[in-house]
Amino acid sequence: MIRVAVLASHNGSGFNALYEAVIKKELNIELVLVISNNQNASVLQSASDYGIDNFVINSKTDANPDEKIALLLKEYGCEYVFLSGYMKKLSSDLTREFNIINSHPALLPRYGGEGMYGRKVHEAVIKNRENESGVTIHRVNENYDEGEILLQTRVTLSEDESVDSLETKIKKLEQISIVELFKKIQESTL
């Protein structure tokens, strides 16, 4: 069974979607480890509730956070790492050594890169009066949002779309897309 680690900075809504899919036997993967840079992240409580080991790793806890992350990924035998709203840039050592996958709440290559995360993405899409947005799931390389695109799903914006309504739409789409992506991985059709 594929062993998957999750990195998240806040709620980890994508992680929760994967966990639900595993419980419903839609996915045959093993979520073995959760790491957050944020000691207050609610994803840590979710992981504890699910009985999944979880750790806080940041510049306060470790002199070299990414080195500690790599050690844990090896210790837990992680074959894939999923970034579920993780807000820190990962080192090139990490991105070269591990299969890391990220979900970005826009149609890359637009609306990506430094400063483009969370609500900031939806604010920019609305400000530019786009008529569509979506989710991009991609491999992670040493730069923000430039890895190979694995899956993209689109959504049409309504005339009166707000940042809140778009964020809700995108998160729902993301949770579906992430499960679809891991189905492809476990069926080795990726």
Ligand SMILES: Nc1nc2c(c(=O)[nH]1)N[C@@H](CN(C=O)c1ccc(C(=O)N[C@@H](CCC(=O)O)C(=O)O)cc1)CN2
């Ligand atoms: N090496 C990589 N690391 C990360 C990637 C990546 O593609 N390559 N993806 C990000 C996730 N992400 C977009 O999908 C993203 C997250 C955060 C930022 C950003 O600008 N962050 C701010 C700091 C924000 C904070 O501290 O809360 C910054 O760097 O100034 C851009 C894109 C995860 N890591």
Ligand SMILES: NCC(=O)N[C@@H]1O[C@H](COP(=O)([O-])[O-])[C@@H](O)[C@H]1O
């Ligand atoms: N650039 C990365 C990025 O913006 N990721 C986005 O952060 C949100 C985290 O929400 P959550 O904490 O509720 O899961 C998610 O929508 C995810 O796509």
